[in-house]
Amino acid sequence: MHAGQLSEPTQTHQLGEFRPEQDCLFVSGQSCLISRGMAKRFTLAINDTEALASQLQQQLDAHAASHQDHAIAFGVIPFCKQQQAQFIIPEQVSTLDKQLFAQCLSAQHTSAQTPNRLQSVHYKQDRAHFEQTVRDAKALFADGELDKIVLSKQVELQFEQPLDQVGVLAQLLAQSPSGYHFSIPSQLHDAETKQAAGVLMGVSPELLLRKSDGQIFSNPLAGSIPRDPCPSVEAQRRSTLFASKKDRYEHAVVLQDMAQILGPLCTQLHIPEQPDLLSTATMWHLSTVIEGTLCAPQQPAIALANRLHPTPALCGKPTALAYQHIDTLEGHGRGLFSGIVGWCDNQGNGEWVVVIRCGYLQANLATLFAGAGIVAASDPSSEWLETEAKLNTMLNALDVRHAYHLATKHTL
Numbered sequence: 001m002h003a004g005q006l007s008e009p010t011q012t013h014q015l016g017e018f019r020p021e022q023d024c025l026f027v028s029g030q031s032c033l034i035s036r037g038m039a040k041r042f043t044l045a046i047n048d049t050e051a052l053a054s055q056l057q058q059q060l061d062a063h064a065a066s067h068q069d070h071a072i073a074f075g076v077i078p079f080c081k082q083q084q085a086q087f088i089i090p091e092q093v094s095t096l097d098k099q100l101f102a103q104c105l106s107a108q109h110t111s112a113q114t115p116n117r118l119q120s121v122h123y124k125q126d127r128a129h130f131e132q133t134v135r136d137a138k139a140l141f142a143d144g145e146l147d148k149i150v151l152s153k154q155v156e157l158q159f160e161q162p163l164d165q166v167g168v169l170a171q172l173l174a175q176s177p178s179g180y181h182f183s184i185p186s187q188l189h190d191a192e193t194k195q196a197a198g199v200l201m202g203v204s205p206e207l208l209l210r211k212s213d214g215q216i217f218s219n220p221l222a223g224s225i226p227r228d229p230c231p232s233v234e235a236q237r238r239s240t241l242f243a244s245k246k247d248r249y250e251h252a253v254v255l256q257d258m259a260q261i262l263g264p265l266c267t268q269l270h271i272p273e274q275p276d277l278l279s280t281a282t283m284w285h286l287s288t289v290i291e292g293t294l295c296a297p298q299q300p301a302i303a304l305a306n307r308l309h310p311t312p313a314l315c316g317k318p319t320a321l322a323y324q325h326i327d328t329l330e331g332h333g334r335g336l337f338s339g340i341v342g343w344c345d346n347q348g349n350g351e352w353v354v355v356i357r358c359g360y361l362q363a364n365l366a367t368l369f370a371g372a373g374i375v376a377a378s379d380p381s382s383e384w385l386e387t388e389a390k391l392n393t394m395l396n397a398l399d400v401r402h403a404y405h406l407a408t409k410h411t412l
């Protein structure tokens with residue numbers, strides 16, 4: 001594997017079956033990093049970045065020494081710094097071309113699978129509650145305490161039969177040609193609590209950090225508008241988003257925070273003055289590509305990513321205060337949602353993206369997550385609609401978008 005980036009795909013032969021409950025997938029650009037089997041599975045505390053980086057290094061070095069190989073770990077770091085990160089060092093890792101992997105997955109999926117039939121929808125936080133939290137947050141802005149807070153909801157979708165996880169992943173690949181697809185076997189909290197196992201699966205549009213040869217890259221997103229099938233409406237939405245002072249502010253707060261953290265760690269840091277627009281299959285976002293050269297090129301990617309996480313794209317500003325308010329306003333833990341997911345190796349390389357546009361899949365249950373950045377100019381109803389639009393990535397992949405909207409008509 002070349003420093004910090006997924007290497008050119010090396011494997012062109014038949015991949016064999018991908019089993020989401022035990023194999024890991026991380027897609028970046030045209031390459032997929034795919035694991036087979038678990039050599040080691042462990043959790044690590046994340047509230048001390050130095051300790052996290054050195055303990056992970058020990059695990060990777062031990063694996064590399066016993067296998068006379070280069071070692072890679074896949075990991076998920078939760079939103080809350082008091083919880084534990086989950087890591088898997090696989091028995092085998094390969095890189096594969098994305099199109100080829102998508103074809104293998106579709107071929108694997110041709111067996112007579114029944115469609116996912118939605119039985120019920122349960123909001124952990126319904127529309128009235130969510131909009132009230134936005135109003136409560138706005139009162140905090142008025143007091144001058146906060147600049148920004150990200151508020152979120154979780155929706156539980158119960159199905160008649162166990163979910164066809166391979167089918168959901170195949171759909172994510174087919175429907176979202178860009179973005180960072182991931183599928184990681186994980187526990188809802190951490191391996192210690194022996195929670196029912198599940199799979200965290202989705203396609204994140206947001207790169208938190210990639211490290212390559214002492215260079216770092218990040219692509220924070222903040223400020224959003226849903227896409228529209230009609231080209232003229234779509235053009236109007238793009239210009240509305242680009243010109244929106246509220247969205248520009250939401251975005252600027254993220255960049256300021258990242259510049260404060262990365263600036264002292266870099267000999268040069270390039271942050272363009274104006275954002276770009278980035279599209280996913282369902283949303284437009286304000287987007288900025290950040291590039292920097294590290295003062296200490298040997299700093300491991302995991303340490304940099306854990307230092308940046310959570311940015312104000314997922315938490316708020318000031319971070320600690322926003323975090324406290326999220327805890328009370330949302331009223332339920334986020335767990336792995338709005339954490340970070342990615343890979344790292346024993347040479348300090350790695351790539352981490354934020355855990356959004358995803359779901360946690362367990363047997364007949366899919367728990368989906370969506371959040372929205374709230375600033376003083378936010379409108380509660382528009383923010384709710386933004387979170388509904390963000391759910392569409394997973395609703396499309398589960399093939400229940402229509403059924404979901406019928407079931408929740410009264411909330412729109």
Ligand SMILES: C=C(O[C@H]1C=CC=C(C(=O)O)[C@@H]1O)C(=O)O
Pocket residue numbers: 150206221222223224285312313314356357369370371372373374390
């Ligand atoms: C929290 C989410 O999106 C973040 C990433 C991009 C744009 C965002 C926004 O405009 O609010 C959010 O900060 C989500 O998709 O659940």
